[in-house]
Amino acid sequence: MDSPTGGRSRVTLSTGHEISLPLDLSFAIGGAVVPARRRRLETLLPADLSAVAIAPGVGCVVLAGIHYHRVGGSSDDTDSRAVDADTGLEPYDEFAVIIPAVRGGRTTLPVTQLVGTELGGYVHWLPVTTEPSVALGREIWGYPKERAAISVTPGPHGTHTAVDGSDGRWVRLEVSRPRTRITTMRRDWSLWSYTTLHGQLIRTRARLRGELSVGLPRDTTLELDPELQAELGCWNRPLVQLSGSRVRARLFDGEPCAVP
Template sequence: MKRDAPPFENGDEVTLSTGQTVELPAYTRATMSGVVLPASRTRVADLLPPGLSPVRAGFGTGAVGFLSVEYHDIGRGALDPYDEFAVILAARPDSRTGVASLSVPTGIEGYVWYMPVTTEPARAFGDEIWGYPKVVAEVEITEEDGHRRTTVTADGERVVTMAVEKPPTVTREETITAYTEMDGSLLGTRGDLSGEMGAWPFSRRFAYSLGDHPKAETLRGLELGDRAFGRFYADGEVVFGAGNAV
């Protein structure tokens, strides 16, 4: 994996192909929920780019995060609100030693493998600045009786449906680290999250089902478990800096 300089730096103003201009670091306000599921570590490794290794969450076990996000404000009005779903493979750079740990409520330090969003500017925002694998799709998010339900449909086929019970929350700050590929280089992006957050470890108070989309078939092959390492919820501000070469 190349270690070229990242395409942008904090302080840059980036004009997207869709016409919007965003300043880095990018301020966002969002509500998110998700789960971290056990998976086959070997099969997770097969989906990672060179330079990253899957976390060890047990003998032969890795982890995969499902994250549902409603973005209410992006760049202080630079983009219209949009919804998003992310599949994140728990991983860390090969250069770091030791056994990685799972982080809840911020999900996991990991590689963003799939990220459907609901608008073309949202796709350009993630893809053109950080290399996120965003595609425009249908992401329907509803909330009822303390449960947040998300259904993702792409190319006319259902990918996944997820429902997560909201855990108790407190006001706190956390850091998110996401890895992506851009122009043949591996980038790491830090997101600083502050607001109301909650997590519940080793939970069954969630449900998910996979559809018939090819991405769903790949996820089936990861041997995902039905008891989560944790479920989580957050509502607040997330500030994303420029990506750094890993």
């Protein structure tokens, strides 16, 4: 997975860590997609984005626990937790709250909304376990990272995530290995994320390799802090579960979004 220009740039964080862009990552993930009140989601998004509608008045939120095996450094597939002195960070755990969204007008019809638009996900909350990872996300991409007590534990039967935020928000998410696989997303699959950096809407591309399975959430369980649930306007009954034990990604530098 080469960068479009074939080159790499180096960035020094406020913590003194130096990383190379695009950033190479390896991780395990266990997540779920839950329905949410679309009107509530609209209040959480920048003006240029509109929450994806999955039914009239209903949008969705992605909740995912991520356990990083490697953050920068060498591009091999080992699970070494050693820090690369030049371009790597110590691996960490992360919990992502992402609102699937499109750029453009706030159309209410689900099918019409996706025609001729760019689908991505707005990163609403992204607690992590280390200070360097906070600097990494905030300074380069504007990801809303903050340090919190998080445990993401992948195992042979699934992934358990526990989040206890400094502001009292908490999450418990148990994602089992899928019994029935709807699809498996393989190499060279691109995702877009949206953030706000210095008042500007930024979009960032990630290219994935490895297997990311999407399945029916028969054994997936979710418990949300009532205040967080009200903030998102979501239900705690997953529609779909996401899982992958070894996913590799290349995260590119962000780019400002032109007004559509």
